């Protein structure tokens with residue numbers, strides 16, 4: 288993809304990734320893709336803010352070369368050491384050995400550990416300023432958004448915030464790189480939430496701290512290192528990140544994530560009745576078949592919605608494994624403060640319910656109802672379950 292001018296003297300020179308299947312080796316992006324946005328600042332001194340994953344390296348270097356010869360690159364600014372933003376560091380160091388690497392104190396050790404580079408690395412303090420000529424950069428440390436060494440870079444003249452992982456999202460760029468030019472806006476919002484839930488939600492408190500810390504800045508453009516660049520309404524993505532971070536304590540908004548699995552359809556039939564009841568209460572239900580939908584997508588809904596229904600039969604005295612896997616991930620990701628329900632079929636002595644209740648205790652979820660039924664259940668069970676759905680929905684609204 289050709290480079291794009293963001294502001295005079297500031298160029299997007301990223302890598303648009305359509306071929307990686309799993310981001311972080313874990314989160315599916317086969318359909319969606321992702322971008323590694325890197326920014327070249329051309330001034331009396333030239334700087335590059337964040338690099339890219341080691342992919343399409345020729346194209347990446349050619350984008351840089353459109354604007355400056357590599358020998359005249361002065362600074363390589365590493366906001367974040369994760370290899371999706373530093374993968375090309377070693378090769379860039381070979382081609383532009385004069386360029387000084389600027390990073391936080393914690394990142395300095397990592398540059399050495401990950402890439403064996405310790406010469407020409409200069410630490411920048413929180414709030415430190417460097418002069419490029421017309422443009423001036425200020426660095427703000429924002430630990431744990433997403434790693435302990437993470438910082439953001441702010442350019443004072445153009446008021447561009449290079450925010451790295453913060454305010455980013457999945458979704459390769461599809462021609463348009465600015466949010467106001469982008470016809471697939473809803474797609475990017477959805478993929479920003481999924482990215483947030485998968486990658487940064489666990490550190491919501493640190494995201495809120497970072498937003499607070501950056502709030503005195505006048506920001507004309509939010510230029511993250513994944514996804515769209517926000518120039519018409521940069522506050523939009525900041526406010527979304529603030530809202531999503533607050534869900535860590537509030538548990539989210541009115542709505543239900545219904546995640547279920549079923550071997551022979553008994554649980555599934557009752558799950559449908561329950562969903563009907565919830566829908567009758569006027570509350571939105573997002574249903575996920577945990578056998579087939581990757582937890583990455585379920586996690587996004589779980590993060591956003593206050594209500595959770597777990598529908599799963601007993602399997603070998605415990606919870607049906609695909610459903611257990613999602614709850615395990617929710618635990619690892621600190622998905623807390625939910626109002627929950629369990630529903631499932633058993634054949635002889637059960638066990639799924641016990642396991643869900645254990646997960647709920649560990650997660651701090653309020654279990655309102657746990658309804659186990661034998662085999663296919665009765666007509667009365669079904670009516671009761673539909674009624675439980677109405678009550679559950681009403682309790683979320685009320």
Ligand SMILES: Cc1cc2nc3c(=O)[nH]c(=O)nc-3n(C[C@H](O)[C@H](O)[C@H](O)COP(=O)(O)O)c2cc1C
Nearest residue numbers: 549550551552553554600603604633634635636637
């Ligand atoms: C592989 C397998 C293991 C099972 N293990 C148990 C068990 O340990 N305890 C139990 O009460 N029922 C067990 N069952 C019975 C199921 O819980 C029961 O058939 C239930 O109705 C399945 O619900 P479903 O149609 O939603 O899959 C097992 C069934 C299968 C196929």
Ligand SMILES: [Fe+2]
Nearest residue numbers: 367369433452
């Ligand atoms: Fe990261």
Ligand SMILES: [Fe+2]
Nearest residue numbers: 369371372452
């Ligand atoms: Fe990243």
